[in-house]
Amino acid sequence: MKHLTTFFIVVLIASAGFLGNGLYQTKIELNQTVTELLSTQNNLSQKESEILNLNSNIKDLKSQIVGYQFEIADKEREIKESENKIEELTEVTKSQEESISRLRDVLSDLDKTGNLISENYGETLILYDNSKIFELFRPLWKQVEDDEEDYTKLGIAFIYFRDESKKYEENVVLGQYNGLFDTIFIYSDTTNVKTIYHEIAHTIYKVLFQNNQNNKKIWSDLYKQLKENQLLSSQYAYTSEEEGFAEEYAYYKTGLNPNQPSAVKNMMEQIDESLR
Ligand SMILES: [Zn+2]
Numbered sequence: 001m002k003h004l005t006t007f008f009i010v011v012l013i014a015s016a017g018f019l020g021n022g023l024y025q026t027k028i029e030l031n032q033t034v035t036e037l038l039s040t041q042n043n044l045s046q047k048e049s050e051i052l053n054l055n056s057n058i059k060d061l062k063s064q065i066v067g068y069q070f071e072i073a074d075k076e077r078e079i080k081e082s083e084n085k086i087e088e089l090t091e092v093t094k095s096q097e098e099s100i101s102r103l104r105d106v107l108s109d110l111d112k113t114g115n116l117i118s119e120n121y122g123e124t125l126i127l128y129d130n131s132k133i134f135e136l137f138r139p140l141w142k143q144v145e146d147d148e149e150d151y152t153k154l155g156i157a158f159i160y161f162r163d164e165s166k167k168y169e170e171n172v173v174l175g176q177y178n179g180l181f182d183t184i185f186i187y188s189d190t191t192n193v194k195t196i197y198h199e200i201a202h203t204i205y206k207v208l209f210q211n212n213q214n215n216k217k218i219w220s221d222l223y224k225q226l227k228e229n230q231l232l233s234s235q236y237a238y239t240s241e242e243e244g245f246a247e248e249y250a251y252y253k254t255g256l257n258p259n260q261p262s263a264v265k266n267m268m269e270q271i272d273e274s275l276r
Pocket of ligand 1: 198202246
């Protein structure tokens with residue numbers, strides 16, 4: 001939950017973020033190549049049925065009188081052209097199949113070396129470091145996934161559950177959001193779904209508040225009041241307006257603060273409605 005200094009974030013992006021984004025890119029590439037392959041294969045079978053037609057035409061023509069000889073020559077030229085086209089398409093198909101198998105190798109290598117387990121949540125990739133982490137965090141993620149809210153609307157590239165206990169200045173880091181790539185990391189000391197909601201709330205903040213002065217002012221005013229009256233849900237919420245927002249959203253989603261003011265709950269409810 002603790003946010004790192006800019007320098008530290010950059011280092012982290014370079015390591016973990018890069019691996020995750022690479023995998024995401026590879027998956028997109030794989031999908032595109034499969035689509036291209038399917039369309040080439042369609043073209044190929046179309047050409048093949050054209051040739052069949054032409055061949056049967058020729059048979060018909062040959063059984064008739066000599067005057068058709070020119071026409072036969074034309075048809076035979078068409079066949080030759082179609083056959084060339086088929087050769088071309090077969091080449092394309094072959095190279096597409098090769099690139100698919102190359103991409104699959106990349107993915108399976110990643111699985112072997114990092115035991116990475118992945119699943120899709122819309123356009124967002126959900127990644128787990130290994131089967132132990134998968135068993136641990138799948139139930140937590142399931143709670144979020146089952147929500148009425150469609151968080152894929154926020155454009156999160158991936159949520160990555162790490163087999164890593166992380167510390168920053170003696171504090172345990174549970175999760176981390178990277179606003180540059182819209183990626184979320186959840187670390188192994190996390191035990192509550194609240195952490196996932198907290199990090200998702202950072203993307204909500206970016207999408208709805210960061211570049212919208214009206215929204216920003218509404219939250220800013222509310223935050224000031226909550227702070228002054230000691231009504232924020234956690235100690236960490238006092239860190240900043242943005243962390244305060246992330247904390248309040250997480251407490252709203254989990255109901256962990258029975259005394260959360262209704263002004264906060266109403267605001268979060270409106271945000272959730274926009275995600276349905
Ligand atoms: Zn945070």
